[in-house]
Structures are given as C-alpha cells and as structure tokens.
Amino acid sequence: MGNRTGSIWLLCVVWITAFIAVALITLNCERESDSIQGIAETREIVISSESAVEIRRINVVEGQSVSKEQLLVELVCPEQILRINHIAHQLEQLRAQKGVNKDEIRSKIKQLKAEKASLTSEVNNRIRQIENQYNLNKELASGLRSIREVGKTGRSGVSNPVTLKIKSLRQELALSLRPMNIQIELLQKSLDESASPIKIQVEQLEKELALLKAENSKLNIYAQISGIIGSVNFKPGEKVSPFAPILTLHTKNPSFVKGYIHENVYTRMSLGKEVTIISQTDSKSSVAGTVVGVGARIVEYPVRLRKNPVLQTWGREVLVKIPGNNRFILGEKVVITSSEPRVSFISYLKQQQSTFFSYLKRLLEPGETYARNRPQKDSELPEKADTSMYEILPVTPLKTSGIEASALVWLEDIDRWLMLSDDTPNKTPLLFLMDHQGRITKETLIKGLKEISDMESATVSNDGTLYIASSLSTSKKGNLGKSRRLLISVKRKGNDFSLIRNADLYELLGENAVRNNNEEWAQFILKAMGERSLDMEGMFHRDGALYLGFKSPFHRGHSVILRIDRIEEMLGKKKLDDDQVSLWKKIILKTDKASNQEHISDMFHHNGTLYVTGTSSQKIGGSLWKLDENTGKMIHIARFDGLRPEGIAAGKDKDTLMISFDQGGNNPSKIAAVRGAL
Template structure:
C-alpha cells in the first residue's frame, strides 16, 4: 500500500512539473510574438463606402422635352436618358438654312451666267475662291456646328451606372448648368474616412491601409490613401459614438477598385500601420514598403471606363502638382481620356478631353512654354496596312485647372502624306515615304514642342534602319492647325543618327522624347517586342553628337518620361502589356 501511494505521489509530481513546463513554453511563445510585433503600431478609424456622383446638365438654357429614365434605374453606356429643346438654336438653324439657300441660288445663277458669256473665261478655281463661295463655305461650317449642338440635345449616358435623382419635369425650363439628372456608379469607388483630431498626423497621402466592413469582417481589402483634408471638420453623425457627441477630425479619401466587396453607404473600419519598413496587409502578412527609387506598380484608384490603361506618355504640370498620362489603349469607344497619376503610382483621375469625339493609339504628349498641351496618335498602320482616321490625329489642348479642351485638331497624317508625295526628292520625304512613293509609313512615339516648333520622334518608318533615331522637325506648328495643311518649307530632319551601339540592345527604336532642363532625353524599346529599353541623353540643337546612355532596363518597356520639378525627380512609365504597368521615380541617372 505504501508503495502505491509513493508511486502516485511521483506521478503527480511529474504531471505538475510537465504542466509548469508547458505553461513556460506558452509564455515564451507569447513573448516572442509580442517582441515580433511590438514595433507594428496600428491606427484605426471609421469611414463610409461612397461613390462619385455625376451631375448631368446643359451649358445653355433648355426646355425638357422628354425623360426616359426613373430614379434607381440601372443604365448602360450610351443609353438615352432625356431629350432637351433649345428654341433659340432651332431659330438660328432655320435662319442660317434660309440664308444659305439664297446664297446657293445666287451662286448657281452667277455660274450659269458665266457659262453663257463665252468671251469671259472663269476657271472652277476662281469660282470656288469667289467672295460668294467663301461665304457659302463659312456658313456651311456654322450650320454643321449648330446641327451638332442640336444632336447634343439628346442626352446619353457616358458610362454604365445607376440613376440617382431627376430634378426636373417634362415641359419645365432649366437654367444653364442646373443639375438635371444625377448618376452614380453601381459600386463604391472610394472610402470617406474620418481620423480623430488627436491623431490626425498618423495618416498621409500614399499610405497603405486595410479596409474592413463593420457588419461583415470577411469583407476586407487593401487600399491606398488618395488624399487627406487640410482642415479639421465635424464627423458625420453615423460615425460618432452618439448623436450628442460632436467629434472633429480630418477627412481621408481612399480610392478602391471597382471589384471591391462593399455596398454604397456601408460603414467600414480603416486600419493603417506605423512601422516604417512594413505594413500588415488584409491577409496579415508583412510586406516591405517600396522605396521612392523603386519601380512601383501603377494602381487604378478610380472606377474608370478603360480598365486597360497602357501608359504611353507623361507630362508633369506644376500648378496641379500632378503628372498627366496618356494611354495607347483608348478603350472600347476610343474616348479621348487622359489620366492623372501621383508619385505613389495611383491613377486618381480620368478626364475626358472636351471637343474631341474619338481618338485611338495616343502615343505622344508634350506641353509648350505657355501651357498648351499637344497629343499625337501614332499614325501607324494596322495589320491590314491601313491607317484609320482615329489614328491620324494631332490635338492642341488648353487647360483650366483639371478641365482640358481641344482648341485645335488636325488630320496630321493626311497633311504630311500630301506634302511628302508632292516633294518626293526631299530628304525628309524619302525617310517618310514607303516603297513606290505612294504613301508615307511612320510610327510617331514621342513629341516635344519648343517656341512653336514641334519635333517628332519616329520609332519606325519605311526607310528607317534598325537602331536608328530620326527626329522630324516642323516649324510654326500652330499654322498647321489653322490651315489643316503643311508646307514643304516647314519640314526638316533634325536628327538621323544611329543609337549608341550595345550588344544587349539590338534593333531598338525611340519610345518617347522630352526636353528636360535644356537637354534632350530619349527613351528606347526593343522593336521586336522583347522587354527592355534605355534612357539616353543628348542635345536638341545637334542630337547626332554626344548621345550617351544614362540607364538601361531589362524586363521593362519604358514608354514615357517627364520631370517633376516640385519633387526634383524623373518619372518613367512602363507599358508591360498584359502585366501590370509600372512607374519609376528617380532623383538622377
């Protein structure tokens, strides 16, 4: 009996010691976790999933003729929303048509009289250039413009979405810019958060955050802070602890992708992490924060129509402190969209150029000393050997804040083709004309404008050899828009030179050009489609001399370059095709 008791005491002692050992292991494990995450401090605040509201209005006084939608209705792109009337426009069209018919009848009578007067010989050209014919041509153009404005009285949705409110009734008159209909996206495009005034300095533009639904913790996603308010404001009632408890803080806007899991108006929690070298993602994994010199992914932060933005050119605009970007993929309907991108790689605005119906394959952008922006299509042939009208365009654009309006549009390809065929023996024409001299064959990849002179970087041409840099120069570029034509004496070749020889970069062509701090920067890519390219530098006055290599890229296709004067950094965009596009920021090369 004593032996059994003794054995039981020994067993109890062993079990007790084993428990203490297990407890010690658990305490050590928790201590390790605490040490591991002690430096990861998080900041939490609340927000509401929201979407941008689109106001549909008219810039003129109008009468509501018909309304084809109701609040809450889901509409598709190009769906008819309402019909408007402008009595003043109808009257002006009627008057102009009457005057035009009278002038045409008079011109026809004069033409018949001239035919009968056999002793007076009047050529067709002289008749076309007569004051009467010039007036007819001018009035015809006015009539076309007025009829286009009449067509705009049929209001179509520019994108798919949901009708929010209808603020007018059939038969009512509406003043200019009065909101007639409001629309919003079918899913949230942003989170509006409010961070308490006591910790308002814990968040900043470009900061990565984790957004989680309050009602469903499984609805979670990573996002990036797009902007932080510059003043302290009152919290919305929904985000207060109680209605009577007035709270103040800074508004934080976070853009989210269109496939986010949240409902419009859903209450969410926003969490950011303060450790400088890492943040916690939605999957609780530590990832390094990218350094400013790294190549970073371009993120689409708004619900834009064109989800396949392929950056093809950049221009930094100082007063906006933003970089404007164009895309050679212009979407399903070739809408004239440009984008703004910040230095965190976030594409935060999509802007439609006013006055341009459609354009495709935008490849080059530049801004002159007066802030006028120019955009060029590639002018290149498709696989069928043809150049569509949408790919032949050169635009001249003026800007007011974030509003961009075309003040000039020219069919540049046809104008250049016409003057080249008429001057086949010129050096520049020989570079542009295809075999047989029947048409030009070019691919414009970069442009720059200085003192009303435009330079075109040609990636390929009918008579360009591999690894060749050709810079076409056209003087008095604004006159091209005025007369929709180019004179032979305006055109010359500024450079026709081989790129610096490198065994790793054979068969390369220009992908962009930019004049930065008085020096000409040239981007190149591989013409065969292989990913890779270089940054070269030379002087605009004589690009054939002193062309030096500054940087090379393997596995990346540089397509646009600009210089952020506020941050003193170069920006280079990369078009990676089906992969995610990228952006590089660097102080110097």
C-alpha cells in the first residue's frame, strides 16, 4: 500500500513538473519575437533622365566613392540639339526679314520727300519770276506821267492780277503737297509698326531657346549625396529611354535595418521602441536603433532569412533606423533585439497581478497583446513648486459674449491687451482690444488679409512685428482648409493692424519633413499629419526664431516644441531650407500625483524662462508651468480646477502673468492674474 501511495505521489510530481515546464516553454515561445532577424540596408538613389538621351561620358565606376555635387554622368539629347538649331535658324530669318521690310519703306519715304521738295522748289521759282517781273514793270512805269495819273484816278479795291496769280500758285502747291504728306505719314506709321509682329515672334522664340538651353545644361548629373556608386547600367554612346535607371547611388554605411516578424508569433515591436542591432557574424558589432515602421500587412520573407529556402515564409516587416556611423556591411544579416530586459516567469506573474492558474488560463485562451509604452523616467517628471509664493487673483468673466479667448499679447503703447478668438464670423481676421477689467474696448480687422480661422497663438518680436498662427488642425468636420494653416506677420500702428506677409505653415512643414524624414522632428510631423492629429497652440519669438508648441499629438510620451530659424526669411521666400527646422524641447506636463498628462495650450518666454499653460484632455481643468532652461525641468506653478487656460502673457505689472480661459460653447471666456510668477 505504501509503495502504491509513493508511486502516485511520484507520478503527481512528474506531472506537475511537466506542466510547469510546458508553461515555461510556452511563455518563452510567446516572447520569442523579442529577437528577430533582419538585413542592414541603405538609402539608394536611382539616377535617370526624364527624356530620351544619349550617354556622352560616365565619370564613375561601380563601387567608387563619390562626394556630394561630384559630376557623375554627362548626357546629350539629340532632339533638344535639333530643336535649338531650328529655333536659331528661325531667329536669323526673322531678323533679316525685319531689316529688308524697313529698308523698302524708308526708300519710299525718301522718294516722296524728294518729289515734295522738287515740286515745292519749282513752284517757288515760278513765284519768284513773277514777282521779279512785276517789280521791274513797276519801276519802269513809275517814270511815265500818264500812268501815274491813271494810277491816282483809278478805282481803289481792285486786286492786282500779279498778286492773284501768286496766290493761285501757292494754293496749287498746297493741294499738290497734301496727298504726298498723307502718304509719307502712312509710310512712317507702317515703318514704326512693321517690327511689332516680327518682334513678338522673335521674343517668343528667344524665350523658348533660353528654356531649351537651360534644360540642355541640366543633362549633366551630379551626386545628390556623398556615397558609393552601386550599379552602372549603360556605357558611353548608348541611348537611354526616359526614366530608365542609368546608375544607382547609396550611402557608405547602412542607414536602416529591415526585419521580419513571423506571422505565427506576436510582437511587442512598436513605433518609437528602442532596440539593439547585433551582427550575426560578429556579436561585438552592435548599435542602438529605433523602430520607425511596423508593417500593417503580411509579406513574403526574403530567401536569405528563410530557414529552408525552398519553403515560403510569411510575416510582417519592421523598419529600424540606425546611426550612420555603424560598422555594418550593406546587406549584412543582423539580429534585432528588444532593449527591454526579459521578464522572468515569477516577476511576470506579479506584474500581471494574477495567480498561477489565471495565467495558465490566459495561455490556453490567448488574446491580442499590445505594445507597451516606454516608461517615463523619474527624472523627466516635473517638479512641484511651492504654490504659497504665488497669488491667483479673482477670475473675471469677459464682459463681451461670443469670444473664445485663445491667446493674449500685451500692447504697452496703448495700454491694452490684444486678444485672439479661435472662432470669428465668416473666418474674418478679427482682433479684440481689452482693458484690465476684461472689457473689450475695440474690435478691429487685419487690413490686407481676406480670411483666417482657428487663430490659436500670437507673439511679438523685439521690433514690434506681430506674429499670428492658426492651429494647423482639422475642424470638427475633418476639414483642413488653407485658412486653418496660416502663419502671418502683422504691422501695428496704434489700433491699426495691417498684413505684412503670410505663408501656408502646414504645407511648408510637411514639405520640409519629407526632405528630412530621418530627423526626429520630421518623423513627429509626418506621423501627426498622417493621423490628422496635428494641433499647434503655443508660440513665442526669440532672436529671429519662432518656437512652436504642439498641443497634440504626444511624441513618445512628450509634448513637442519645434524651432524655426530665420522666420522672416521663410515668410519672404515662402520656403523652408533643410536646416531651418529643429526639435527644441520635449517636455512633460504631469505631476507625480496627477493621473492625466496635460497638453500645451500656450507659451510665453520671459528673461530666459518659458511659461506654459496646459490643459487636460478630460476637460477637468488646467495648470500653469515654467521651464528653467538651465536645469531643463518643468515646474508646476498653479492649478485651475474647472478652467481651461488658453492664453498667457505679461503686462505692465512686472511680477504678474495674465491668463485667459476658453470655457467653450456659450460660456463666457474668463481672465485671471497670477501674481509673483515672474
């Protein structure tokens, strides 16, 4: 009996041990996706031509290192050369034709002028002969007494026949010259206008010729980046069809790793996750990376990563960005490992706060496991300020309805607050001037600006230029019109505001982010634009740069502040250079006791300190914070329960901050002062 009982206990121990072993193996298999295989790859540029060309000279070979702006390929386009020669010949013909036509008209004008001069001279000679004969007869007749007596007794008023003849000749001359003058005038007008049609044709052909020569000069291809020539697909003298790859250029070192997760295992890989990349041939060669893409579809594994090349394998792609100074070889096989430590079975059970049997139940009925967010470090959490040193003055409702206060700016010369409203009638650029009692004393428009909507931030530069920006966010209906994407600069003189420049800030940021997609700030912008979650509500100006604070989305658990250098240059050119945008700060607006993290709703910079207002997504209130640039830490100054701070500025009271609150709906906006904050 004792032996039988011992055998039963031994059998139970074996079964329990086997059961635990199976559970541990299952757990280990479940977490298998912490390490996956991948291939180190790089950015490759395919060089081609938009038109049919002929290879004149190739200045590089495969595997050659090249520097940026180095001449790679010289091309020639026979069609362009023929067209250039044809236009040049047309121009020569038109210029020659223009000269011949003018010469013929000038010759006719000269001929008519000569005939006119000859006729005038002939008539004048006849008149002079008649006058001379008349004078001679008059002298001869003056000595005859009988003629003098007749002359004395003759009737007065009788016209002299000589005078009448001279007058007749002059009238005849005028009639003869008139048609000649008309003909000369017409010919002269024709001469002046004869060049117009030909001149227009010449100008058009000259413009076309200049464009063709400019395009022809662009046929030479230069390296866009410093790197290595991958493949050369043509030889000198060969003809190339449009968009056919002539050669490829890639960076010297891999810039990313493409890994694959088997379709039968779950993964904790997520955007922003930190991982370690290790070479399969040299375990000492490793580098840290960040997951920038996780595939949303199942694709076929590359043959190199299959355990059995014959069998097809399927899974999801994972794209990991790695630093450029790595030691990997292009195309090298690597292992992508999660940077998070592996969790033991017992500690995992404790984390899940479940019993051993509930865990087994979860194994038998597995559900979808989601990626965990990167935990915040204690050092990143803001400090709590001693609120006893601050005095929050009574909250005053605005004495004007219909204003959803979104930003404040102090105008010292007129002793008024400039207030923005994120909702104005018909998107009009309407501004409000407010006194210290919360009374709106004047409403004014920005001259020269047709419309702008969702104005959420404003700031003033040292020279008095006022900058106003829309939120860059979609409306409640999901629309994102141009009026919600504007950044404008405004000139103020007293109570008058006039537009200086404006730009589509949303479009400029998007275009620049595409060109700089390896930068962290660009990834934030592109992801937010793709999700249509971008929302910018804070802004301040310092040293010619504009700083933008984004209400949403969070980037890896932080609120983001971007910096745009040379802001006036951007507004003037309506273009952002690649080096103008950078990530300035990542901040966390959350105390250690708070359950919700707040979002940036406005910013104000004063004497090296940044003041930030934050609001909660649960609409339970907001707070006032400050960032000390020396320590890089956020300090919680004040809490506003039931109020949503939307604007912040400092006025003539040197130690006081003014806060505006947008209560939404038909509720009036409010203002309050925090004394002792500055």
